[in-house]
Amino acid sequence: MKILILSFSNNTVNKDSFIPNEKGLTLACVDECINLLKEKNTNIEYICMNKKNIKKCMACGERGWGICLEQHKCAMNDDFNEIYNSMSNYDGYIFITPVYFWEMSESAKTFFDRLKRCDAFNDESKLRNKKFMAIACAGGSGNGTENTLQAFDVFNHFMKMDMIGRLPVTRFNFEEQKEEMKECISKF
């Protein structure tokens, strides 16, 4: 089984978000998922999306649609098409984003905006019915995790994938959410 993990935070160290190991919460979740998947002998690919060049959608064509609607690829020349095409090689996905302003991070929004455009109306989609889990990592109160996860519900509505888990994670519930991650990962 091949699983692709995409994370949408740049932080390697964030003392505000995750104590005691001073690792950002998003990356702590990435590490936890990798460890759990290794126990299942999974083939894992991990991409930190903030290190990729993915521009915002320009809504470039007529009536707000570019070639994405019919050709199912993006007209822009950056890292998006390569990552989108490579997604068909995986059996499942884990999307891990920090919560910013009660939403998924900017890099996550930018990527999922373009993914929806290219794939939501693609009858030949290789992502249809594939399993994914979404993890929303929030600081302090945890406010905004539900709003962020609801955006993934909407994403799933359009993409018609199989959402096997939606996890709100804070530094306070991280330990208990590890169990939830394990439970979700067992469904892959």
Ligand SMILES: Cc1cc2nc3c(=O)[nH]c(=O)nc-3n(C[C@H](O)[C@H](O)[C@H](O)COP(=O)(O)O)c2cc1C
């Ligand atoms: C621009 C910005 C906006 C944020 N907005 C929220 C928020 O709305 N709710 C919240 O609980 N935390 C918020 N935070 C805190 C982050 O969610 C928190 O630091 C989280 O752990 C980020 O993941 P990281 O540890 O991987 O950086 C915000 C942080 C930043 C930098």
